[in-house]
Amino acid sequence: MPDATGLELIAHELRDADGDSVLGTEFAHGRAALIAEPRLVHGVLERLKARGYGFLASLHGCDYYPEEPRLGVLYELLDMHEVDRISVKARVDTGAPHIPSVVDLWPGANHPEREVYDMFGVVFDGHPDLRRILMPEDYEGFPQRRDFPIGGEPVLFTYNEENSYGKWQ
Amino acid sequence: MSATSDYRRREESITLSSETIGQGETHELLTLNIGPHHPATHGVLRLLVTLEGEIVRDVQPIIGYVHTGIEKTCEDKAYWKVIPCVERMDYLSYYFNAMAFCGAVETLLEIEVPPRGQYLRVIHLELNRIMSHLVWLGTSALDLGAMSMFWYCFRERETILDLFEMSSGQRMHTRYIQVGGVMEDIPSGFVEKLAAFVKDMPHRADQYAALLEQNEIVLQRLRNVCPLDEQTLLGLGVTGPLLRAAGNPWDLRKAQPYSSYDHFEFKIPVGTVGDNYDRFRVRHAELYESTRIIDQALEGLPEGPHITPDRKVALPPRHELATSMEALIHHFKLVTEGFRVPEGEAYYPIESPRGELGCFVRADGSAKPARVHMRDPSFVNLQATAPMVKDAYIADLIATLAMLDPILGGIDR
Amino acid sequence: MEVIRQQIGAPSEFRSRQLQARDMLRGDLEGDALEQYVGERVLTTTLDKAVAWGRSNAIWPATFGLACCAIEMMSIVGARLDIARFGFEAFRASPRQSDLLILSGRVSIKMAPVVRRIYDQMLEPKWAISMGACCSSMGVFNNYALVPSDKFMPIDVHVPGCPPRPEALAHGILKLRAKVQGHPPDGWRERYDAVGTEEVIPEEPAGA
Numbered sequence: 138m139p140d141a142t143g144l145e146l147i148a149h150e151l152r153d154a155d156g157d158s159v160l161g162t163e164f165a166h167g168r169a170a171l172i173a174e175p176r177l178v179h180g181v182l183e184r185l186k187a188r189g190y191g192f193l194a195s196l197h198g199c200d201y202y203p204e205e206p207r208l209g210v211l212y213e214l215l216d217m218h219e220v221d222r223i224s225v226k227a228r229v230d231t232g233a234p235h236i237p238s239v240v241d242l243w244p245g246a247n248h249p250e251r252e253v254y255d256m257f258g259v260v261f262d263g264h265p266d267l268r269r270i271l272m273p274e275d276y277e278g279f280p281q282r283r284d285f286p287i288g289g290e291p292v293l294f295t296y297n298e299e300n301s302y303g304k305w306q
Numbered sequence: 307m308s309a310t311s312d313y314r315r316r317e318e319s320i321t322l323s324s325e326t327i328g329q330g331e332t333h334e335l336l337t338l339n340i341g342p343h344h345p346a347t348h349g350v351l352r353l354l355v356t357l358e359g360e361i362v363r364d365v366q367p368i369i370g371y372v373h374t375g376i377e378k379t380c381e382d383k384a385y386w387k388v389i390p391c392v393e394r395m396d397y398l399s400y401y402f403n404a405m406a407f408c409g410a411v412e413t414l415l416e417i418e419v420p421p422r423g424q425y426l427r428v429i430h431l432e433l434n435r436i437m438s439h440l441v442w443l444g445t446s447a448l449d450l451g452a453m454s455m456f457w458y459c460f461r462e463r464e465t466i467l468d469l470f471e472m473s474s475g476q477r478m479h480t481r482y483i484q485v486g487g488v489m490e491d492i493p494s495g496f497v498e499k500l501a502a503f504v505k506d507m508p509h510r511a512d513q514y515a516a517l518l519e520q521n522e523i524v525l526q527r528l529r530n531v532c533p534l535d536e537q538t539l540l541g542l543g544v545t546g547p548l549l550r551a552a553g554n555p556w557d558l559r560k561a562q563p564y565s566s567y568d569h570f571e572f573k574i575p576v577g578t579v580g581d582n583y584d585r586f587r588v589r590h591a592e593l594y595e596s597t598r599i600i601d602q603a604l605e606g607l608p609e610g611p612h613i614t615p616d617r618k619v620a621l622p623p624r625h626e627l628a629t630s631m632e633a634l635i636h637h638f639k640l641v642t643e644g645f646r647v648p649e650g651e652a653y654y655p656i657e658s659p660r661g662e663l664g665c666f667v668r669a670d671g672s673a674k675p676a677r678v679h680m681r682d683p684s685f686v687n688l689q690a691t692a693p694m695v696k697d698a699y700i701a702d703l704i705a706t707l708a709m710l711d712p713i714l715g716g717i718d719r
Numbered sequence: 720m721e722v723i724r725q726q727i728g729a730p731s732e733f734r735s736r737q738l739q740a741r742d743m744l745r746g747d748l749e750g751d752a753l754e755q756y757v758g759e760r761v762l763t764t765t766l767d768k769a770v771a772w773g774r775s776n777a778i779w780p781a782t783f784g785l786a787c788c789a790i791e792m793m794s795i796v797g798a799r800l801d802i803a804r805f806g807f808e809a810f811r812a813s814p815r816q817s818d819l820l821i822l823s824g825r826v827s828i829k830m831a832p833v834v835r836r837i838y839d840q841m842l843e844p845k846w847a848i849s850m851g852a853c854c855s856s857m858g859v860f861n862n863y864a865l866v867p868s869d870k871f872m873p874i875d876v877h878v879p880g881c882p883p884r885p886e887a888l889a890h891g892i893l894k895l896r897a898k899v900q901g902h903p904p905d906g907w908r909e910r911y912d913a914v915g916t917e918e919v920i921p922e923e924p925a926g927a
Contacts, residue, residue, distance in 0.1 A: 165650050165651075166414060166416065166650060166652055168413075168652060168653065170651070191540070192543070193543055194664060195664055195666065195679075195681035197679045197681065199651075199666075199668055199676075199677045200677070211666070213664065213681070217540075217554075217556060220561050220562060222655075224653065243543060244541050245544070245686055245689055246543075247689055248685060248688065248689055249686070252685075269370075270369060271370040271718055271719075272828075272829070273370070273828060273829045280378060280863055281377060281378050283381075285378075285863075287375075287379070287862050287863065288375075288863030288864075289857065289861035289862050289863070289865075290857055290861065290865075290866070290867055290870070292857055292861070293856060293867075293869070342833055343783060343814075343833060343837055344812075345782050345812035349784070349785070349789075350785055350833075370827070370829050371833070372785055372824065372825060372827055373827045373864050374786075374825050374827060374853075374860045374862075374864050374865060375862040375863055376860060378862060378863070378864075379859075379862050391859060391860065394786075394787055394859065394860075397786055397790065398790065441793075445793075456793075456796075456797075457797060457798050460798070460799075461797065461798055461799070463794065463797075464794065464797065464799050467794075477882075477884065478787060478790065478882055479881065479882070714786070715786050715787065
């Protein structure tokens with residue numbers, strides 16, 4: 138992990154290249170995170186990749202309900218030569234959940250981006266094939282949002298078994 | 307249905323690389339649906355294969371048939387109760403799932419795991435790695451037609467499951483690894499049984515090698531079949547034995563050691579060509595290395611507590627409940643509400659039998675996590691199927707799937 | 720199967736039986752004596768019971784592993800608890816050739832229609848075991864993504880556990896064997912009171 142000063146240096150470099158791309162930095166528990174502007178996150182990641190963080194370890198989403206903007210997309214990057222990790226966080230709100238796709242930088246972002254779309258509803262602009270991956274293709278709703286109900290079926294016991302799914306002998 | 311006509315349109319964009327066939331014959335691409343119920347797929351994986359004769363031109367995996375919404379279920383449960391849920395994701399490496407989650411929570415809580423707890427974790431993790439590789443070996447040999455390997459590998463697996471049952475009471479999904487250490491100290495007799503297993507395992511692995519490694523059929527089916535170079539694998543995000551078979555010795559146990567892995571001496575098996583045979587040999591060699599790690603951990607097992615002494619996180623030992631009021635109150639709070647984790651986010655990566663398994667936990671100060679996400683290695687490795695099997699025979703597709711070692715529980719979560 | 724033992728008798732009895740056997744071989748035994756002779760030596764039963772006995776001891780399961788329970792199902796095939804000795808010799812890949820569907824693992828909403836289709840493709844008489852807590856009763860994960868197997872197909876035996884030990888699954892299998900030996904109605908619709916739920920393909924109107 139780059140330490141706190143290293144993180145500030147990286148943020149400084151990125152701000153030099155593109156003014157409003159980095160909105161802030163977070164450093165906690167040894168983990169360095171850059172908060173990026175969603176529209177410009179592709180440039181941030183491209184510059185980080187050129188700087189050495191060439192491996193996309195994880196691309197996932199997080200719902201920050203009730204804080205706005207609600208939907209966060211997190212990128213975990215890894216530098217295999219220096220053994221260094223850095224995270225990039227971009228937050229969009231549910232009104233306009235668009236963010237550029239990074240499939241051109243890392244082809245392995247294909248399935249993770251589809252999963253974030255499926256579970257949170259974030260649309261990745263430039264993704265070759267954005268469809269649902271884990272839920273059935275015609276499912277309505279985005280399950281891992283915090284306001285989506287957890288669902289479930291009533292468990293059948295002897296006392297309520299007469300009431301559920303068809304007759305029992 | 308729109309999904310099928312959509313696929314037909316996309317199918318037309320696939321270019322044929324072969325030369326024209328003479329004598330007025332026509333060419334047609336056949337779309338074959340393999341799965342989700344098929345004897346060779348490891349779990350419920352559905353593949354839409356575009357075939358030209360018997361040569362695979364394109365493969366499209368369709369997943370989600372065992373999606374269980376585990377990550378959403380975890381948001382509803384206290385941290386202690388998340389461990390059994392999270393264990394059931396990648397169902398062959400359950401200790402690793404629990405370890406990644408507990409590691410992330412320990413990072414957020416900033417607590418230390420005592421050395422005995424770390425060594426016990428390493429022992430059980432490496433036993434689980436051996437067990438996962440044995441199941442892989444048995445089922446892959448079954449796919450290739452070598453049916454006896456299945457019974458031999460499962461015989462070894464039963465020995466390992468006996469050891470798990472000794473230490474935790476359960477064969478699978480043991481929730482032995484808890485936040486702060488391990489659930490219980492090992493019982494008497496465990497060390498002897500483990501030592502006997504460690505002595506025996508290299509001989510068994512030699513027997514498996516003698517059966518398969520120089521076998522002409524295995525060589526013909528796996529040698530130089532579906533290789534993929536290191537750069538493409540890195541771009542796809544592939545880690546684990548697949549990347550090591552291509553020549554990149556990236557292993558988180560050596561690169562970013564966790565839970566005292568740096569105390570042990572072990573080698574990383576690395577392949578040269580990156581074909582199916584290398585993937586097979588790398589996983590088989592890892593059996594020996596894991597046995598070495600267990601041997602060293604057993605010899606150097608330190609005395610001490612097996613779980614953190616911080617009573618706000620770990621349950622106090624039962625004998626204290628009769629005498630100490632604080633212990634009783636801690637026990638009550640932990641069992642009813644659970645411990646609270648201060649706000650923060652953590653990503654904790656470990657080396658599972660299939661690659662980098664990372665757990666992302668976001669805590670919001672309450673007793674339940676706000677987000678738990680597992681970066682599962684099989685989910686990302688599955689994207690490598692299409693480049694691997696392009697222009698190979700359909701039989702090679704089955705062999706490559708076996709060598710890829712996908713576990714659908716981890717893919718679908 | 721009952722074994723009827725006859726008490727060893729006096730030598731005179733032996734002699735009379737020897738004479739009876741000689742008459743039998745010559746074809747001279749008739750009427751009641753013949754009935755008695757045959758009745759003492761041949762086990763008679765109804766054809767149904769014999770068929771049920773045969774069926775229960777040779778149930779071939781379909782390879783249908785969904786999740787973690789599938790690994791424990793594979794270990795009952797292993798040498799420690801060998802279900803081949805109960806007659807489950809060959810796990811058939813094709814549902815058309817198998818008798819039993821062991822639903823091992825959690826059934827998601829995407830998979831439920833597929834499972835139902837496979838169950839429909841099996842030929843009567845067919846049985847289903849719901850192995851594990853997830854398919855029997857939602858198990859650990861009671862949420863939006865799972866369907867309990869009772870909701871879409873008839874299950875004969877539920878085996879609890881997460882995952883059930885191989886011995887537990889074997890217990891469930893033996894219970895199923897006892898059920899089959901008791902010769903229940905062959906069709907699942909008769910067993911589960913669902914007669915009349917067959918899909919009827921509407922007849923094409925003339926000229927269409």
